[in-house]
Amino acid sequence: MSSQVIELAPGNSINVLALTKAFPHRGRPLLAIDGLSLQVKRGEFVCIVGASGSGKSTLLSILAGLDRPTNGRADVKGHVSLMFQEAALLPWLTAAGNVELALELRGVSRPNRTRIAHDLLRRVHLGGFESRRPHELSGGMRQRVALARALAQDADVLLMDEPFASLDAISRDLLHEELERIWAQSGLTVLFVTHNPREAVRLGDRVLVFASRPGRIAHEIQIDLQRPRTLDSPDIAVIARRITDHLKQEMRGDGS
Amino acid sequence: MAAELVLAAETSERVEFAAPKLRTWGGRMWAWLWPKLVAVALMLGTWQLVVLSGWRPDYVLPGPATVFGRLATDLSHADFYVGVGVTLRRALTGYLMAVAIGASVGIVVAQVKVVRRAVGSAILGLQSMPSIAWFPLAILLFQQSETAIASVVVLGAAPAIAAGLLNGVDHVQPLLIRVGRVMGARGPALYRHVILPAALPSFIGGLKQGWAFAWRSLMAGEIIVIVANSASIGQQLQFAKDLADAEQLLAIMVVIFVIGVVIDTLFGALDRAVRVRWGLIEAAEQ
Secondary structure, eight states: OOTTGGGSOTTEEEEEEEEEEEEEETTEEEEEEEEEEEEEETTOEEEEEEOTTSSHHHHHHHHTTSSOOSEEEEEEOSOEEEEOSSOOOOTTSOHHHHHHHHHHHHTOOHHHHHHHHHHHHHHTTOTTOTTOOGGGSOHHHHHHHHHHHHHHTTOSEEEEESTTTTSOHHHHHHHHHHHHHHHHHHTOEEEEEESOHHHHHHHOSEEEEEETTTBEEEEEEEOOOOSSOOTTOHHHHHHHHHHHHHHHHHHHHTTO | OHHHHHHHHHHHHHHHHHHHHHHHHHHHHHHHHHHHHHHHHHHHHHHHHHHHTTSSOTTTSOOHHHHHHHHHHHHTSHHHHHHHHHHHHHHHHHHHHHHHHHHHHHHHHHHOHHHHHHHHHHHHHHHHSOGGGGHHHHHHHHOSSHHHHHHHHHHHHHHHHHHHHHHHHHTSOHHHHHHHHHTTOOHHHHIIIIIHHHHHHHHHHHHHHHHHHHHHHHHHHHHHOOOTTOOOHHHHHHHHHHTTOHHHHHHHHHHHHHHHHHHHHHHHHHHHHHHHHTTSSOOOOO
């Protein structure tokens, strides 16, 4: 994305240095992120948990190139793709059409597009649903199409902004498994934002707890649990409890 | 005996299976048709009642039967088709020009901020202008000519079409634009793949409204602007009035009404098809 790639430490996919982002708010600048620094190694799966107002989504927008930092640096090595809480599929295109559009914009030739799109949809277990339109799919299936579309962008870094927050528990469980499998196979770097400490521990190699107003990293927890993990394992519950305590502390410490 | 019974059972089952299907198809057709039939019946009934009341003599206000009889006679004359042809050709060329101009203006206004401030409100202003009010000026500028009619048709329809497109572009979900940008679509590619398709339902609304304005302007134009050697429908209507030929006048009004309804129905179907495809409304179960 950025031309400053050379200065990235070798092996790092994401390098954020003293990043500050301010938005105008009632005529005054309001700090969303204040002096944030963060490194993510290539192939690492990092989760960010934090209350609302901790600048998580802002960070992802900046990393995806949709927004500019006020100060500091945010460099990403390679192509970036971003997934949102809503699937945000184009409603006039079929499931395959949505994936194919990502391929087309990447410059994949027409004959290859259909084949690759069908392969990707099979990878997210949506074989047979290629010609369905988004409104004919369930929330979980839509999010899978969005995942297939993100993969179609041939990204090196996948940014995910609470992608499973609006799904039911079972769909979310299945998508956790699929995401973990795809991540393990592809060597993607993933930066995953969530409200849910268990989800963060379930998925991440590392969990960053963000403090709010302005957003910055309050705690960092390395997760060394064996993969594949299950959401309801006691080990995950213990670590998630610790993270929840941190979050509560942050919220109380904020004076609210 | 037993075999017959089995056969009978099979047949009746088959009938049972087939019947609901038939009912739903026929039922849907009927559900679509009956309000229209009732509307037509109500209209004809009211008309007939007014005639029967003796409010006006027959030669000024003939009943439906007389008028439809006259219409049948008209339908067997070549003049009638020539007239319909002239009118439809004008409608089509005027409308297509309006679409081309309206869509181009809409795109430019949507894209260029400076133009938008100035022209955006001008478009709304133009829309509020009754198109018939343009005719005196059009006649001064272009005399009694095809151009006078076409220019007013375009002025009537183009603003609605531009406004429809503009409205559609303005109300594209910001999230879809973000997705498009994440996928690497910038500038024209973003327009082609995300913004314009997202704006299509609203644009079709504008096209529909534009047609309604074009048709009204055209009828006004054909009555006001008399172009030599072109017995258009509107002109025939005007002649019928001048000759106090009430039967012919009403017969032509029926034709104008039918053309309007048919084209509105086509636009309605297009609008519906797009909305179903875009997931904005549920498709009727197949």
